[in-house]
Amino acid sequence: MTQPLKKWSAAALFAVAALAARTACAQTPGDTDYRWLTFAVFAVIILITMYVTYLAAKRVRSASDFYTAGGGVSGFQNGWAIAGDYLSAASFLGIAGLIALYGYDGFMYSVGFLVAYITVLLLIAEPCRNIGRYTLADILAYRNDPQKTRVVGALSVIAVSTFYLTAQMVGGGVLVKTLIGINYETSVACVGVLMLSYVLFGGMIATTWVQIIKAVLLVCASLVIVALVWAPYGFSFPAFLQDIVVDPRVQSRVATLLGDPAKNMSALELGQRFLEPGLYFKAPIDQISLGLALIFGTAGLPHILMRFFTVRTALQARRSVVWAMAIIGGFYLLTLFLGFGAAHAVGPANIAAVDAGGNMAAPLLAQFIGGGPNSLFGNFMLAFVSAVAFATIVAVVAGLVLASASAIAHDLYVGVFRAGKPVTPEGQVRAARVATLIVGALSIGIGIGAKGQNVAVLVGLAFAVAASANFPCVLLTLYWKRCNTGGIVAGMLVGTIAAVGLTLVSPNLTYPKAVKAAAHKVLDGEAAKRAAASEALGSADNDVVAKAKKDLAALDKAVTKAKADIDKWGDSTTSFMGLEEPLIQMKNPGIFSIPLGFLAVLIGSLLFRDRRAEAMWDEVYVRQNTGLLVSKSTAH
Amino acid sequence: MTTPVNVDWSAITRDPRFQSLHRRKTSFLWGMMAVAVLYFLMLPVGAAYFQDLFKIKVWGVVNVGLLFALSEFVVTLCIAILYSRKASSDFDVIAAEIAADFANRSAPAGERRADRGVGA
Numbered sequence: 001m002t003q004p005l006k007k008w009s010a011a012a013l014f015a016v017a018a019l020a021a022r023t024a025c026a027q028t029p030g031d032t033d034y035r036w037l038t039f040a041v042f043a044v045i046i047l048i049t050m051y052v053t054y055l056a057a058k059r060v061r062s063a064s065d066f067y068t069a070g071g072g073v074s075g076f077q078n079g080w081a082i083a084g085d086y087l088s089a090a091s092f093l094g095i096a097g098l099i100a101l102y103g104y105d106g107f108m109y110s111v112g113f114l115v116a117y118i119t120v121l122l123l124i125a126e127p128c129r130n131i132g133r134y135t136l137a138d139i140l141a142y143r144n145d146p147q148k149t150r151v152v153g154a155l156s157v158i159a160v161s162t163f164y165l166t167a168q169m170v171g172g173g174v175l176v177k178t179l180i181g182i183n184y185e186t187s188v189a190c191v192g193v194l195m196l197s198y199v200l201f202g203g204m205i206a207t208t209w210v211q212i213i214k215a216v217l218l219v220c221a222s223l224v225i226v227a228l229v230w231a232p233y234g235f236s237f238p239a240f241l242q243d244i245v246v247d248p249r250v251q252s253r254v255a256t257l258l259g260d261p262a263k264n265m266s267a268l269e270l271g272q273r274f275l276e277p278g279l280y281f282k283a284p285i286d287q288i289s290l291g292l293a294l295i296f297g298t299a300g301l302p303h304i305l306m307r308f309f310t311v312r313t314a315l316q317a318r319r320s321v322v323w324a325m326a327i328i329g330g331f332y333l334l335t336l337f338l339g340f341g342a343a344h345a346v347g348p349a350n351i352a353a354v355d356a357g358g359n360m361a362a363p364l365l366a367q368f369i370g371g372g373p374n375s376l377f378g379n380f381m382l383a384f385v386s387a388v389a390f391a392t393i394v395a396v397v398a399g400l401v402l403a404s405a406s407a408i409a410h411d412l413y414v415g416v417f418r419a420g421k422p423v424t425p426e427g428q429v430r431a432a433r434v435a436t437l438i439v440g441a442l443s444i445g446i447g448i449g450a451k452g453q454n455v456a457v458l459v460g461l462a463f464a465v466a467a468s469a470n471f472p473c474v475l476l477t478l479y480w481k482r483c484n485t486g487g488i489v490a491g492m493l494v495g496t497i498a499a500v501g502l503t504l505v506s507p508n509l510t511y512p513k514a515v516k517a518a519a520h521k522v523l524d525g526e527a528a529k530r531a532a533a534s535e536a537l538g539s540a541d542n543d544v545v546a547k548a549k550k551d552l553a554a555l556d557k558a559v560t561k562a563k564a565d566i567d568k569w570g571d572s573t574t575s576f577m578g579l580e581e582p583l584i585q586m587k588n589p590g591i592f593s594i595p596l597g598f599l600a601v602l603i604g605s606l607l608f609r610d611r612r613a614e615a616m617w618d619e620v621y622v623r624q625n626t627g628l629l630v631s632k633s634t635a636h
Numbered sequence: 637m638t639t640p641v642n643v644d645w646s647a648i649t650r651d652p653r654f655q656s657l658h659r660r661k662t663s664f665l666w667g668m669m670a671v672a673v674l675y676f677l678m679l680p681v682g683a684a685y686f687q688d689l690f691k692i693k694v695w696g697v698v699n700v701g702l703l704f705a706l707s708e709f710v711v712t713l714c715i716a717i718l719y720s721r722k723a724s725s726d727f728d729v730i731a732a733e734i735a736a737d738f739a740n741r742s743a744p745a746g747e748r749r750a751d752r753g754v755g756a
Binding site for chain 1: 643645646648649654657658661665668669672673676677679680681683684685687690691693695696697698699701702705706708709712713715716717719720723724728731732734735738739
């Protein structure tokens with residue numbers, strides 16, 4: 001490493017250490033006596049990853065080292081790294097939370113996230129390894145016009161990564177804030193600086209190891225929690241679920257979710273309903289659309305595709321997907337126990353009270369399982385799961401930043417801007433680091449700027465664009481002889497515009513008119529509800545009085561929120577897009593935008609004939625099937 | 637990007653071994669893909685339109701819906717293992733054979749060994 005780099009890394013380490021120290025002094029959800037424990041666990045995990053980065057930094061000499069770890073990752077290691085890259089905080093904490101709050105429907109998410117890898121395994125991983133080098137656009141540029149396809153490919157990669165990155169940064173900021181009590185801006189900066197120090201100095205080598213470490217920690221933490229949750233039932237599945245069904249807190253959660261129809265149901269029926277579909281997904285078509293975006297979008301996520309360039313052969317690429325599937329599948333099976341376990345141990349209402357999306361289900365369960373908020377082990381478990389969640393965000397963000405930086409440095413700068421003027425190997429690494437710094441700084445800026453925004457829609461959008469633009473283009477350039485530059489440009493543009501456009505007119509955005517109407521409805525009903533509750537307060541029955549008090553408190557909260565909503569939206573009647581109400585009722589655009597993306601590639605290819613793309617077909621097809629000559633592009 | 641080596645790509649595509657590999661691989665991959673996608677879509681469709689079926693209790697409180705969701709994991713992993721085995725015992729062997737054959741014909745002597753190592 002050069003002298004300035006060393007200084008830089010020392011400065012970054014100090015910054016992180018200072019932030020970590022502040023972390024320790026801040027308020028935590030656990031007992032304040034155990035703050036030192038949170039500090040210790042975070043420090044250990046950060047120090048391990050920093051040491052790995054230090055070792056990796058010495059090995060980063062070429063662009064190939066920086067982007068693909070020199071192709072020296074084994075299938076087994078890459079499988080863990082893919083799992084580490086893929087199991088974001090949204091899936092680790094989010095799905096456990098959805099299961100804890102909505103039962104069965106939450107688990108359906110898990111299935112989609114796993115099945116997605118069948119597409120990657122069968123159609124994408126091996127050909128990409130044989131054809132590509134560093135980026136998604138490499139695959140597109142292989143037999144098409146390199147400049148045009150690099151530009152559209154890079155733009156789409158940057159779009160997908162930015163959506164995903166923003167969601168991760170905002171989600172991460174909120175999460176770190178909730179978990180360890182530091183303020184939002186510091187949380188985002190903390191995630192950003194740590195991630196930057198991994199990627200900037202250690203490139204793909206450090207990123208890979210951070211992802212592996214994080215995946216191993218995540219799986220170990222989940223295994224321990226699930227073992228402790230399940231052991232009292234002698235590891236019997238029906239006995240475990242039986243306890244969920246008879247849990248009064250679960251039953252009352254279902255009653256709240258169902259509303260009026262719940263009145264005729266017995267307690268046991270309500271509990272059983274938690275194990276049945278329909279509490280979260282209301283429109284079947286939305287569910288199918290989301291499912292399609294998940295199973296085709298994963299194969300178009302640039303940070304996942306990039307992982308296949310880190311192994312040397314198609315065989316290793318295949319092994320990495322199979323390992324990744326075993327780890328990811330195993331983990332999602334555990335979420336069933338994490339989610340239901342949290343619902344039973346902590347109670348859905350208590351989980352929702354800490355975080356409305358249920359993100360705290362797994363950490364709260366860990367604390368409970370360890371002995372509760374006042375025990376050493378309970379707080380150790382909470383600190384450990386919090387640290388794993390933190391590592392999760394940093395590792396996923398690192399992968400995303402690397403994918404965007406490679407699109408900027410390798411595709412746009414080296415491939416388009418400096419086309420015909422070869423960049424020296426040192427120049428390529430420098431370009432990669434500069435791009436990383438820019439993307440990293442921007443991600444911190446975006447994260448802080450998007451504070452308080454509803455970013456959940458952005459993860460869905462990232463998958464939708466990946467499924468509607470990247471996936472059709474990559475698939476057809478690999479498998480369709482007539483596919484050419486015209487098709488790739490059309491597919492990328494139409495797929496991206498369709499997915500983004502349909503999302504912008506969907507019910508995912510906030511529509512002030514609907515929000516205000518709901519708020520006014522709450523205020524209109526206030527008097528009647530207050531009267532009913534006051535009457536109940538005079539009852540002789542203690543249960544009735546207790547319930548009335550609870551109702552009154554809930555009513556006060558709802559009224560405050562309704563007033564705040566009305567103030568917030570004032571006179572505005574239209575959404576961000578100038579619409580009074582959504583144009584379509586679909587929450588996920590996949591079912592329309594994916595076919596549109598494919599159609600655009602087909603039509604674009606047929607309209608613009610490209611002899612070179614067709615002449616190159618034999619080479620592309622033979623290479624992707626045989627791996628012939630692939631060693632030349634990775635050896636250095 | 638790569639060392640310029642003259643490989644006669646279209647000669648490989650005319651090779652009967654390559655054509656047979658291509659044919660068998662295509663039908664295997666897309667067949668498996670269709671099975672996986674259809675089986676996956678049965679879950680949201682079942683959860684939305686066949687709720688009465690999904691609610692039937694079969695093992696204590698465990699219902700058809702839960703078992704079906706769990707079966708998705710089994711089917712997915714089975715497809716992955718099936719493909720993985722088929723690929724290493726069949727597709728990879730033929731591909732390596734073709735690759736070695738043509739690499740020997742076209743590559744300069746010093747690079748032969750590296751190329752053969754790729755498909756193996």
